[in-house]
Amino acid sequence: MTINSYYGRHLPWHKIITILRSLKNGSTLMKACEGADYNYGSLYSLRRKYPRLEQIIEDIYDARCKIVEDALYQSAIKGNPLAQKFFLTNRSYKRWREKIEVENTGKVNNQIVIIRANEQKKKPEIKTENRIIEEVQ
Numbered sequence: 001m002t003i004n005s006y007y008g009r010h011l012p013w014h015k016i017i018t019i020l021r022s023l024k025n026g027s028t029l030m031k032a033c034e035g036a037d038y039n040y041g042s043l044y045s046l047r048r049k050y051p052r053l054e055q056i057i058e059d060i061y062d063a064r065c066k067i068v069e070d071a072l073y074q075s076a077i078k079g080n081p082l083a084q085k086f087f088l089t090n091r092s093y094k095r096w097r098e099k100i101e102v103e104n105t106g107k108v109n110n111q112i113v114i115i116r117a118n119e120q121k122k123k124p125e126i127k128t129e130n131r132i133i134e135e136v137q
Helices: 003-007 013-024 029-035 040-049 051-077 081-091 129-136
Strands: 111-114 125-128
Touching: 013 029, 013 040, 013 051, 029 040, 040 051, 051 081
Parallel strands: none
Antiparallel strands: 111 125
16 A cells, blocks of 8 residues: 555645655744645644654654753763753652652641621621631532
């Protein structure tokens, strides 16, 4: 089965191949479409209609990520502290994460003060969380 019989002869293959080559060379998707004189929205529709085309484009993006990951690693090895921090917090996040998780197992008794516009001169009414839930239900 040839590619034309699988996808159909009506597709502008020369433009799609030009777009894919531009993407492999580092162009953005929008610029690749402009360079091939092809509408971005039409390519988006084709990507949704033909999963294999979508997979090819995703593979190109994945290859780009791997190139950047390698460059980041090389920069970290050469001593760039920002690259080292970024690499470690993203690759060994369990040991190097910046976020501290705190679990509160006790009861929280918050009080909410409600001041109504027509009752501003009166003493504010204090409602506990449980009373607000009861009033809402």
